[in-house]
Every structure is written in structure tokens, then in C-alpha cells.
Amino acid sequence: MLVRRTKIEPDQLITFQVNDQFITARSGESVAFAVLAAGVMPTRNNPVSGSPRAPYCLMGICFECLMTIDGVDNRQSCMTPVAEGMVVHSQYNKASLERLDDD
Amino acid sequence: MTIDNADIAIVGAGPAGMAAAIEAKSSKVVVLDDQAMPGGQIWRSVEDVAARNDLHIFGKDYYRGLRFVQQFRASGIQYRQRARVIGIEDWDTGSGSDLIYLHDGKVKRLSAKRLIIATGSYERPTPFPGWTLPGVMSAGAAQIALKTTNMVPKRPFILAGQGPLFLLLASQLKAAEVPPDVILQLDDPKRIKQALLHLPAALTGTQDLLKGLFWRLKITRGIKTSVGNVINIEAHGEKQLERISWKTQNGAVGECSASTLLIHDGVVPNTQLLRAMRAPIWYDNKEAAWRPSLASIAGQMSDRPWIYAAGDVSGIGGWRAAIAMGALAGASANYTLGNGSITNSEEMRSLGRGKAIRPFLNALYPPARAFHKPANSTIICRCEEISAGEIRKAVREGAQGPNQMKAFLRCGMGPCQGRMCADKTVELITESNGAAINEVLPMRVRMPISPVTLGEMTTLDKK
CATH class of the missing domain: 3.50.50.60 (FAD/NAD(P)-binding domain)
Incomplete structure (x- = not known):
């Protein structure tokens, strides 16, 4: 788990949504960091056993940080920069094609 | 349709990738990197850290990275950030290759006469x-x-x-x-x-x-x-x-x-892209890691000399050695295209100095005992939740390598595509059947090596 060393500078502050909760982030940082600093846990459940998981390597290798970002499942949250108004969900189930029908 | 061309395409903007680009800049060079800023993992975000006056936390070597990143930025080399290579085409034809990469929500193609793979390392x-x-x-x-x-x-x-x-x-x-x-x-x-x-x-x-x-x-x-x-x-x-x-x-x-x-x-070479193009790799017992088989000091692949590997991906050596290897690869790629010259005595000395400590470190820090011979209940493949015991059982039932292990258990077939379990799986196989590691075929990686949506895939132009 992570905590911020310093407050987010006002001109860098953005807000986005994680699991129906609004959290703040520093502009430009990846979703995974903001989510870890906000204490959101777990960020996904393993689709085989349902065991809780959270970001592990933060450099795009381990794929533990997969989340649903703006309606798309299995996004690597450590490689995705956060944006104002983004909607992010912990991925509790297997990735689904159903949501694609809405496009 | 316009074809995006480069004389030399470089994958990775860490020490090796940047050094190769700077050395080869009299050719048309394009650098693709999956992070937001140049520097690789060792010099990750060094420009941001400098801007917020935190360089003192990270020490002198990190500060050196700032100057190197600035030199790279000033060189005028085409650099595409947040560009993630997901595959490669024509890697076995003998006349250059195409990199397929995800950038700005689209899948794009970059054709290059020479490729320099500088994908660094990740933690064991x-x-x-x-x-x-x-x-x-x-x-x-x-x-x-x-x-x-x-x-x-x-x-x-x-x-x-x-x-x-x-x-x-x-x-x-x-x-x-x-x-x-x-x-x-x-x-x-x-x-x-x-x-x-x-x-x-x-x-x-x-x-x-x-x-x-x-x-x-x-x-x-x-x-x-x-x-x-x-x-x-x-x-x-x-x-x-x-x-x-x-x-x-x-x-x-x-x-x-x-x-x-x-x-x-410790860290091991990030060989995912090399494995995907079926580049020959071998297990180095001294480094306890898989490395590409290279034919020249410039880092050319033994079976396709227009593709180079430089920096930690070719064997762990640290940033000083990576800069030297990158420069050697860049100079060679440039020279074989009829540009520049090769005067690599300085790089060779620098490479020697950079790698000098490795035998000492390899002897001092072999893989830790805490992760050796894991208990049967320990998870090895995190994605598919395969335990050490299941792998050992599959070996007894006839699985001879990590590629059979996929069929037996789905081990290595989750989203990380074996990055987290492939090497440990081989180790467990040899522990169970007594084979030498180099007798076991390493886990094969298939493209795309990073996930991509069908929508993104449809944006790729055919050749």
C-alpha cells in the first residue's frame, strides 16, 4: 500500500471515480498509484479462485493491476494515466464481452 | 496508406536504447518506449524528480541519468512515449522487420531496416x-x-x-x-x-x-x-x-x-519480445537467468544479424554497461547502413568496467534460499493459480517443459503470459526430472505480447 509524501499541488489535482467513490489524484500519474493511495482494495479478484489481488510490480510486467477503466475490462492500471472524470472499477469477475454490446 | 519507416527502430528508452539512438543519429532513428518519459526503470521520471527538487533522495547515479536524458532529448531523435510494442512481423526474412505497437489507442506499424531491442530487465x-x-x-x-x-x-x-x-x-x-x-x-x-x-x-x-x-x-x-x-x-x-x-x-x-x-x-532480462520472435535464448547458470544468444560484441542475434539486443535484456550488467552496449549496437547498425564509422575502443573499455563487478555479485547473490524449492502449496503461476505441487505432479505425469505445462495446467497462459512463472516452472521441472535447465525448451511467448482490444487491433493497416 502507498501513501503520498506531499499533498497534491492545487493545479495538479484531478478527481475521478473508483467503485462509486470519488477520489483525487495527481494529474499524469497512473491509475494504479492513485487507487493504492486511496486505499481501494482489492483492485481485482483472481478469475480462477476469486482470491483478492492488488498491483504488484507497477511497471507493466505482472498484470495484477488489471481493472475496468472507462468500461473496458482488463486494463493495466499501472500503465494508464488517470484523467479527470475517468470511471474505474475493481474487476471482481472474469472479463466480459457483454459490455462491448453497448458501444 | 502511408508506411511509417525508419532506418533503425529502437525498443526501449532506458540507458541502452538512448545510447544506441544517440550513437546512430546520422540514420533515421525512431525510439518506441512504453513509459511516459525517457530513462527506463533506472532513471524513471528523472526529469519530474529534478523539477520537484528530490534528486538527493536517489543518489549520484540517478543524477547522471538526468544529464543523459537531456542529451537524448536535445539530439532531435524521434521518440514516441507510451508506445507499447505488442508484436513484430517479418522477423525471419533477412530484410528488416516491422514493429507492431499500441500508441494513442491505435495499433501502428513501424518498418525498419535494423532493430535494436533494449527492453531492460525486471525483478526475478x-x-x-x-x-x-x-x-x-x-x-x-x-x-x-x-x-x-x-x-x-x-x-x-x-x-x-x-x-x-x-x-x-x-x-x-x-x-x-x-x-x-x-x-x-x-x-x-x-x-x-x-x-x-x-x-x-x-x-x-x-x-x-x-x-x-x-x-x-x-x-x-x-x-x-x-x-x-x-x-x-x-x-x-x-x-x-x-x-x-x-x-x-x-x-x-x-x-x-x-x-x-x-x-x-535481483533482476532478470526482459526477454518477452525476443521469445515472441523465437530468438534463440539460453540459460546462464552464473546469472541464473535466460539470455539471448548473440553473435557479436555489438549485440547482433546469432541467426538474424539485423536485429540487436543491448543493455540488461542481453544479460544483466547495469546502466554503465548498458550505455556501452547501446552505443556499440547503435554504431554497428548505423555503419551497416553505410553511415558513420565504428570506433568502439572507448565503449569496449567502458563495457569492461561496467561489467567488472558482475561475477562478484553473481557469486555473492545467487537466487535467494527463501524461494528455492517452494512448498507444494505455494502459488507459482499467479494468473492461473497453479501451485508448485501441481507442476511437480504434471512432471510425474509426463510434462517435459513449460510448453507442455500449458496444456497440462494452463500454467503461463494468463494475462502476464508467463513473465511471472515461466522460469520458476522450468526450475521445478528440472528439480523433479533431473534434467539440466538448458535441456528444457524455454516457455514460448506468442503475440500480441501485451493485451490489445479488438477495436484497437482493427486500426492496424495491412502491409
Whole structure:
């Protein structure tokens, strides 16, 4: 788990949504960091056993940080920069094609 | 349709990729990198860190990275950030190759006459009981969080590991005024005897040796609990990490509550793209890692000389060696296209100095005992939740390598595509059937090597 060393500078502050909760982030940082600093846990459940998981390597290798970002499942949250108004969900189930029908 | 062409395409903007680009800039060079800024993992976000006046936390070598990144930026080389290579086409034709990469939500093609693969390294996976629990992270993850967005691990936190990056991170966290609550040293103190045999060679890289010795001497300073000679570690918790326990070589046991556990056991070459193009790789027993088989000092592949591997991806050597290897590859690629010249005596000396300490480090820090011969219940493939016991059983039932293991267990077939389990799977196979590691075919990787949506895929132009 992570905590911020310093407050987010006002001109860098953005807000986005994680699991129906609004959290703040520093502009430009990846979703995974903001989510870890906000204490959101777990960020996904393993689709085989349902065991809780959270970001592990933060450099795009381990794929533990997969989340649903703006309606798309299995996004690597450590490689995705956060944006104002983004909607992010912990991925509790297997990735689904159903949501694609809405496009 | 316009075809995007380069004389030389470089994958990775770390020390090796940047050095290759600078050396080859009289050709048309394009650098693709999956992060937001140049620098690789070692110099990750160095421009941002400089802007917020935090360079002192990371030490002199990191500061050197700032100057190198500035030199790269000033060179006018085409650099595409957040560009993630997902595959490669025409890697076996003899007349250049196409990189397929994800950029700006689209899949794009870059055709190049020469390719330089500089994808660096990542931390050796460390299977132990409880390592999938939220709150357990690799030590590199904490370093990246500190560099990119000024975050530190939540207390109480434990740093467990061995090797140069472990020692460096301990000193950086102290400089950031968040020393670990507990440090667990996973190295075997007896290894110093074997390591000392390599000391004379290491002395030509004196600055690295002194730096490491300094970190090592300082490691326990300011730390409440520091435990050496740890041979076993376990993470416990229901929904997330709550507690860790450990055991030492002389039988002492301990435990403590924990919000975060950072773990580190050295780094291994990131060979994913090389495996995907079926480049020959071999297991180096001294480095305890798979490396590409290279035919020249410039890093050319033995079976396709227009493709180069440079930096840590070709074998762990650190940033100094990576710069030298990148420059050698860049000069050679440039020269074979009729540009520039090869005067590589300086790079060769620099490469020698950069790599001088490696035999010493390899002898001192072989893979940690804590992750050796994991218990049957320990998860090896995190994605598909395959345990060491299931892998051992599959070997008894006839699985001879990691590629058969896919068919037996789906081991290595989850989203990380074997990055976290492929090497440990081979190790368990050889442990069970007595084969030498190099007798086992390494896990095959298939493209795309990073996930891509069907929508993104449809944006790729045919050739």
C-alpha cells in the first residue's frame, strides 16, 4: 500500500471515480498509484479462485493491476494515466464481452 | 496508406536504447518506449524528480541519468512515449522487420531496416506463501512509486531481499525519511567466500564496489529490527496482508504486523519480445537467468544479424554497461547502413568496467534460499493459480517443459503470459526430472505480447 509524501499541488489535482467513490489524484500519474493511495482494495479478484489481488510490480510486467477503466475490462492500471472524470472499477469477475454490446 | 519507416527502430528508452539512438543519429532513428518519459526503470521520471527538487533522495547515479536524458532529448531523435510494442512481423526474412505497437489507442506499424531491442530487465519473481496478497509488492514497485509520483509504502512496512537494488532502495527510503520498520536480509552470509574469488576482477569497477559496500554497511542504521540470514518468509492475511513471519538459518523465528511487504531477489532480462520472435535464448547458470544468444560484441542475434539486443535484456550488467552496449549496437547498425564509422575502443573499455563487478555479485547473490524449492502449496503461476505441487505432479505425469505445462495446467497462459512463472516452472521441472535447465525448451511467448482490444487491433493497416 502507498501513501503520498506531499499533498497534491492545487493545479495538479484531478478527481475521478473508483467503485462509486470519488477520489483525487495527481494529474499524469497512473491509475494504479492513485487507487493504492486511496486505499481501494482489492483492485481485482483472481478469475480462477476469486482470491483478492492488488498491483504488484507497477511497471507493466505482472498484470495484477488489471481493472475496468472507462468500461473496458482488463486494463493495466499501472500503465494508464488517470484523467479527470475517468470511471474505474475493481474487476471482481472474469472479463466480459457483454459490455462491448453497448458501444 | 502511408508506411511509417525508419532506418533503425529502437525498443526501449532506458540507458541502452538512448545510447544506441544517440550513437546512430546520422540514420533515421525512431525510439518506441512504453513509459511516459525517457530513462527506463533506472532513471524513471528523472526529469519530474529534478523539477520537484528530490534528486538527493536517489543518489549520484540517478543524477547522471538526468544529464543523459537531456542529451537524448536535445539530439532531435524521434521518440514516441507510451508506445507499447505488442508484436513484430517479418522477423525471419533477412530484410528488416516491422514493429507492431499500441500508441494513442491505435495499433501502428513501424518498418525498419535494423532493430535494436533494449527492453531492460525486471525483478526475478519470488514465489513464497502469501505472495499474491494485496499489500505484497516488489521492491522495484516502491521505487517506481517514489520516483514517479512521490509516494512511499504504508507503515508498518517490511523490506525483504538481497542484492544491489535491495540495498539501494533501503538507502533511498531512508533518504526519503521513511525507513523500513523491519529489514529482512535474504542473502547467505557464507557466499562471501565464493564471491571473494572474484574480487580482483571486481576491483576494476571500484566505484560500484565502494558504493555497494557503503550501502551494505549502512543497511541496518536507523532500522529498529533487522534480521540477517533469513531462509523462509510467509505473508498472512484474509483479504489483504496483515502479518508476516520468517525463519533464519539458525532456526530463529519471528513475526510482525505489516501493511506492506516489499520483496526483491535481483533482476532478470526482459526477454518477452525476443521469445515472441523465437530468438534463440539460453540459460546462464552464473546469472541464473535466460539470455539471448548473440553473435557479436555489438549485440547482433546469432541467426538474424539485423536485429540487436543491448543493455540488461542481453544479460544483466547495469546502466554503465548498458550505455556501452547501446552505443556499440547503435554504431554497428548505423555503419551497416553505410553511415558513420565504428570506433568502439572507448565503449569496449567502458563495457569492461561496467561489467567488472558482475561475477562478484553473481557469486555473492545467487537466487535467494527463501524461494528455492517452494512448498507444494505455494502459488507459482499467479494468473492461473497453479501451485508448485501441481507442476511437480504434471512432471510425474509426463510434462517435459513449460510448453507442455500449458496444456497440462494452463500454467503461463494468463494475462502476464508467463513473465511471472515461466522460469520458476522450468526450475521445478528440472528439480523433479533431473534434467539440466538448458535441456528444457524455454516457455514460448506468442503475440500480441501485451493485451490489445479488438477495436484497437482493427486500426492496424495491412502491409
